[in-house]
Amino acid sequence: MKLDHTQPLEYSTKQNQLNILGFWIFLGAEIMLFATLFASYFTLEDRIGNGPSGGEIFGITPVMIETILLLTSSFTIGLTVNAMRIGNKKAMLTFFVITLLLGLAFLGVEIYEFYHYVHVGAGLQTSAFTAILLTTLGTHGAHVTFGLFWGLFIVSQVKKRGITTETTNKSFIFSLYWHFLDVVWIFIFSFIYLKGMM
Amino acid sequence: MEFFDRFAIPHPSPLIYASMVAIGLTVIAIIAGLTYFKKWGYLWREWLTTVDHKRIGIMYLLSALLMLFRGGADAIMMRAQLSVPENTLLDAQHYNEIFTTHGVVMIIFMAMPFIMALMNFVVPLQIGARDVAFPRLNALSFWLFFMGAMLFNISFVIGGSPDAGWTSYFPLAGNELSTSVGTNYYMIAIQIAGLGTLMTGINFIVTIFKMRAPGMTLMKMPMFTWSALITNIIIVFAFPVLTVALAMGTMDRLFGTHFFATTNGGMDMLWANLFWVWGHPEVYILILPAFGIYSEVISAFARRNLYGYKSMVGSMVIISLLSFFVWVHHFFTMGQGALTNSIFSITTMAIAVPTGIKIFNWLFTLWKGKIEVTVPMLYSLGFIPIFTIGGVTGVMLGMSAADYQYHNTMFLVAHFHLVIIPGVVFAMIAGLTYWWPKMFGFMLNERIGKWTFWFIAIGTCVAFFPMFISGLDGQARRMYTYSESTGFGIWNMLSFFGAILLAIGFALIVYNIYYSIRYASRDIGDDPWNARSLEWATHNPVPDYNFAITPEVSSSEGLWDAKKRGHTLFKGPYKEIHMPSNSGVPFIMSAIFFVFGFAMIFSMWIVAIISAIGIFACMAHRSFEQDHGYHISVDEIKQTEAKFGGAKE
Ligand code: HEM
Ligand SMILES: [Cu+2]
Numbered sequence: 001m002k003l004d005h006t007q008p009l010e011y012s013t014k015q016n017q018l019n020i021l022g023f024w025i026f027l028g029a030e031i032m033l034f035a036t037l038f039a040s041y042f043t044l045e046d047r048i049g050n051g052p053s054g055g056e057i058f059g060i061t062p063v064m065i066e067t068i069l070l071l072t073s074s075f076t077i078g079l080t081v082n083a084m085r086i087g088n089k090k091a092m093l094t095f096f097v098i099t100l101l102l103g104l105a106f107l108g109v110e111i112y113e114f115y116h117y118v119h120v121g122a123g124l125q126t127s128a129f130t131a132i133l134l135t136t137l138g139t140h141g142a143h144v145t146f147g148l149f150w151g152l153f154i155v156s157q158v159k160k161r162g163i164t165t166e167t168t169n170k171s172f173i174f175s176l177y178w179h180f181l182d183v184v185w186i187f188i189f190s191f192i193y194l195k196g197m198m
Numbered sequence: 199m200e201f202f203d204r205f206a207i208p209h210p211s212p213l214i215y216a217s218m219v220a221i222g223l224t225v226i227a228i229i230a231g232l233t234y235f236k237k238w239g240y241l242w243r244e245w246l247t248t249v250d251h252k253r254i255g256i257m258y259l260l261s262a263l264l265m266l267f268r269g270g271a272d273a274i275m276m277r278a279q280l281s282v283p284e285n286t287l288l289d290a291q292h293y294n295e296i297f298t299t300h301g302v303v304m305i306i307f308m309a310m311p312f313i314m315a316l317m318n319f320v321v322p323l324q325i326g327a328r329d330v331a332f333p334r335l336n337a338l339s340f341w342l343f344f345m346g347a348m349l350f351n352i353s354f355v356i357g358g359s360p361d362a363g364w365t366s367y368f369p370l371a372g373n374e375l376s377t378s379v380g381t382n383y384y385m386i387a388i389q390i391a392g393l394g395t396l397m398t399g400i401n402f403i404v405t406i407f408k409m410r411a412p413g414m415t416l417m418k419m420p421m422f423t424w425s426a427l428i429t430n431i432i433i434v435f436a437f438p439v440l441t442v443a444l445a446m447g448t449m450d451r452l453f454g455t456h457f458f459a460t461t462n463g464g465m466d467m468l469w470a471n472l473f474w475v476w477g478h479p480e481v482y483i484l485i486l487p488a489f490g491i492y493s494e495v496i497s498a499f500a501r502r503n504l505y506g507y508k509s510m511v512g513s514m515v516i517i518s519l520l521s522f523f524v525w526v527h528h529f530f531t532m533g534q535g536a537l538t539n540s541i542f543s544i545t546t547m548a549i550a551v552p553t554g555i556k557i558f559n560w561l562f563t564l565w566k567g568k569i570e571v572t573v574p575m576l577y578s579l580g581f582i583p584i585f586t587i588g589g590v591t592g593v594m595l596g597m598s599a600a601d602y603q604y605h606n607t608m609f610l611v612a613h614f615h616l617v618i619i620p621g622v623v624f625a626m627i628a629g630l631t632y633w634w635p636k637m638f639g640f641m642l643n644e645r646i647g648k649w650t651f652w653f654i655a656i657g658t659c660v661a662f663f664p665m666f667i668s669g670l671d672g673q674a675r676r677m678y679t680y681s682e683s684t685g686f687g688i689w690n691m692l693s694f695f696g697a698i699l700l701a702i703g704f705a706l707i708v709y710n711i712y713y714s715i716r717y718a719s720r721d722i723g724d725d726p727w728n729a730r731s732l733e734w735a736t737h738n739p740v741p742d743y744n745f746a747i748t749p750e751v752s753s754s755e756g757l758w759d760a761k762k763r764g765h766t767l768f769k770g771p772y773k774e775i776h777m778p779s780n781s782g783v784p785f786i787m788s789a790i791f792f793v794f795g796f797a798m799i800f801s802m803w804i805v806a807i808i809s810a811i812g813i814f815a816c817m818a819h820r821s822f823e824q825d826h827g828y829h830i831s832v833d834e835i836k837q838t839e840a841k842f843g844g845a846k847e
Contacts, residue, residue: 040457
C-alpha cells in the first residue's frame with residue numbers, strides 16, 4: 001500500500017481517495033432522492049383530503065429542539081474530524097460519541113413528533129399530504145437511524161484499531177454523510193415546517 | 199388455508215401449469231447436475247464469490263441472454279394472439295400480463311444487464327485499469343440485479359404477474375383495479391434491481407474518473423468509455439427518482455397510503471410524472487452505450503479514426519442534459535395546458551439535433567474509410583437507416599398537437615421498437631460479437647453471424663413497419679384483439695411473420711455460440727480484428743490482473759499508436775500487483791434481499807423483518823471486516839506471461 005504523506009490520513013491511499021469520491025457521488029444520488037421527495041411534497045402539500053393541514057399539526061417547540069440538536073451534532077462531527085486530523089484519539093472519540101448522542105436525542109424527539117401526529121389524526125393513511133409528510137420526514141429519520149449504527153461501528157473501530165488510514169477514511173466519510181443530513185434538515189425545516197406554519 | 203390462497207395464480211391456464219412443471223424440473227436438473235459433476239465448489243469459488251469485473255460481465259451477459267428469451271417468448275405470444283382478428287389464443291387478462299412482463303423484462307432485465315455486461319467487461323480494459331474502483335460493490339450490484347430479475351420472473355407461477363403495463367400507471371396499478379400481488383412484484387423486484395444499477399453508476403463514474411492509464415486524459419478516452427461515463431452519470435441522477443416512485447407505489451399498495459389514489463387528496467398524475475422523469479433518461483441510458491459501441495465498431499472496420507471526436511462527446515453531453523427535460527412528451531394528452539405541451543415539444547425535437555450530429559459523424563467516418571463488412575460492422579450499417587426511421591417518427595410523436603392522433607396507437611409501438619431494436623439490440627449483438635474473442639478466446643462464426651443479421655434486420659422491418667400503418671388507421675396498443683371489419687388483420691399477420699424471423703435470428707445466435715464453441719479456432723492472437731484501443735493490447739483470454747504492466751498512452755487509440763507509430767505501451771519492469779479478494783457476502787446479502795422482497799410482496803411481515811435484519815447484519819459484517827486483498831508476486835506474473843506466449847516488457 002502506497003502512502004502519500006502530503007495528504008491527510010483519510011486521503012493518503014489510492015483506495016481512500018476512491019472511497020471519498022465515490023461517496024460524494026453517492027451524495028449526488030441522495031440529493032436526487034430528497035429532491036424527488038420535496039417535489040412530491042410540494043405537489044401534494046395542499047391535497048389534505050379530510051385530514052388536517054400542516055399548519056394545524058406542526059408545533060414549533062419540537063421542531064426547534066430537533067433543529068438545535070441536529071445542527072449542534074453537525075458542529076461536533078466537524079470537531080471530531082478536526083481532532084482526528086491532529087491525531088488526538090481521545091478528543092476524537094469524545095466528540096464522535098457526543099455527535100451520536102445528539103443524533104439519538106434528535107431521533108427521540110422525532111419519534112415523539114410522529115406519535116403526536118398520529119395522535120391528532122394525521123397518520124400515514126389519512127391523506128396524500130400526511131403520507132408525503134411522514135414519508136419525507138421518515139426517510140430523513142431513517143437516514144439518521146442508519147447513521148447512528150454506522151457511527152457506532154466506526155467509534156468501536158477507532159477505539160480498537162486507533163487512528164489508521166482506514167478508520168480516518170471511514171470517519172471522514174461519515175462526517176460527510178452527517179453534514180449532508182443536516183443540510184437536508186435545513187430544507188425540511190424551511191420548506192416544510194416554516195412554510196407550513198406561515 | 200387462507201394464508202396459502204394468495205400464492206395461487208389468479209388466472210391459471212394449462213400453459214402456466216406446464217411452465218410450473220418445467221421450472222421445477224429445470225431447477226431439479228440443475229441441482230442434480232451440479233451435484234453429480236461435483237461442480238458446487240467450482241461454482242462458488244469461481245463465480246458466486248467472484249469480484250472480477252470480467253467474470254461479473256460474463257454473468258450479466260448470460261442473464262441478459264436468458265431474459266432475452268423470456269421476453270421473446272412473451273413477444274411471440276402477443277404477436278400470435280394478434281395475428282388474426284378475434285383470436286382466442288390468449289384472453290384479455292393473460293394478454294395484459296404478457297405485455298407488462300414483456301416490457302419490464304426487455305428493458306430492465308435484458309437491455310440493462312446487456313449494457314452492464316459490456317461495460318463491466320470492456321471499460322476497465324479500455325482504460326488500462328486492473329478492475330473497477332469498488333470490486334466488491336460491483337459484485338453486489340450484479341447479484342442485486344440478478345435476484346430482482348429472478349423475483350420478477352417467478353411472478354407468473356406464484357401469485358400472478360403484474361398486468362398494468364410496464365409503465366404501471368395509477369389508479370390502474372392500485373389495489374382496487376389490480377387485485378393480485380402482481381403489481382407488488384413490479385414495485386419490489388424493480389426496486390431491488392434498481393439499487394444494484396445505482397451502485398454500478400457510482401462505481402463506474404469513480405472508475406473512469408480516477409483509474410485511467412497514465413496519459414489518458416478525458417479527451418483521450420475511447421468513445422465507448424465516454425458513453426459509459428455519461429450513461430452512469432444519467433443513472434446516478436435518474437434512478438433515485440424511480441426509487442422514490444416505486445417506494446410510494448409500494449406504500450400505496452401495501453400500507454394503504456394515498457399518494458396516487460383518486461381519493462383523500464391522492465394524485466395519479468404524480469406517478470406518471472415521476473415515472474417518466476426516470477423513464478425518459480432511462481431510454482438514453484439504453485441508447486448511449488449503444489452509440490459508444492457503434493463508434494468503436496465503425497472506426498475499427500472503416501479502418502480509420504472516428505470522425506468528429508469532440509462533437510461526439512459534446513452531443514452526448516447535450517443529450518444527457520436534454521433527456522431530463524422532455525418527460526412530458528409521454529403524456530401530452532393527459533391534460534396539461536397548451537403552453538406546457540409546447541415547451542416539451544420543443545425540447546423533445548431539440549434532442550434530434552445532437553442525435554443527428556452523431557449519425558453524420560458515423561457517416562463521415564465511413565466516407566473516407568476502407569470499409570470491411572464484418573458481423574459487428576453489418577449491425578452498425580443496418581442500425582443507421584432503421585434507427586433514423588425510428589428517430590424521425592419520434593420527432594413526429596414529439597409534436598404535441600399531432601400526438602393526439604398517434605398516442606397509444608401501434609404507431610407509437612412502431613416508433614420505440616424501431617429505436618430500441620436497432621439502437622440497443624443491434625448494438626449489443628455487435629458488441630457481443632466484437633468483444634467475444636476477448637471474453638472467451640475464440641471468434642463467433644462469421645457466416646452464421648451474417649445469416650443471423652439478415653434474419654434480425656429483415657424481421658425487425660417486417661414486424662414493425664406495418665404498425666405505422668395500422669396505428670395511423672387507429673389500432674390502439676395493448677388491445678388483446680380486434681374485429682375483422684377494422685382491416686387490421688393483414689398488418690398484424692405481417693408483424694407476426696416478422697416476429698418469427700426475429701425469433702429465428704435469436705435462435706441462430708445461440709446456435710452460433712454452440713457452433714463456435716465446438717469448431718472455432720483457439721489460435722487467434724490477442725488482436726484478431728486489428729483493432730485500435732487498449733482492451734486488445736492484453737492477452738487472450740485476459741489474465742486475472744488484466745495488464746502485467748500498466749500501459750501508457752498518448753491518444754484514444756493506444757494500441758493503434760503502438761502498432762503503427764512505434765509508441766511503447768508497456769514501460770518498465772514488472773511490479774507486484776495488488777488484487778481484491780473474493781467474497782461470498784454480496785451473493786448472500788442479495789439472496790436475503792430476495793427473501794425480503796418475496797416477503798414484502800406477500801405481506802409476510804415477520805419474514806420481512808427478519809430478512810431486513812439479515813441485510814443489515816451483512817452490512818455490519820462489511821464494516822468490521824478487515825480485508826486487504828492479496829498480492830501477485832513478480833515471479834507469478836512472469837510465469838503467467840510466459841504461458842501466454844512471450845512477456846510484454
Ligand atoms: C430522436 C429522438 C426521439 C424522439 C424525438 C422521441 C420521441 C418520443 C415521444 C414523443 C414518445 C411518446 C409518444 C406517445 O406516447 O404518444 C416516445 C415514446 C417512446 N420512446 Fe421515443 N423518442 C426518441 C428516441 C427514442 C430512443 C432513442 C428510445 C430508446 C432507446 C426511445 C424509446 C421510447 C419508448 C420506450 C417510448 C414509449 C414508452 C411507452 O409509452 O411505453 N425513444 N418517444
Ligand atoms: Cu421519452
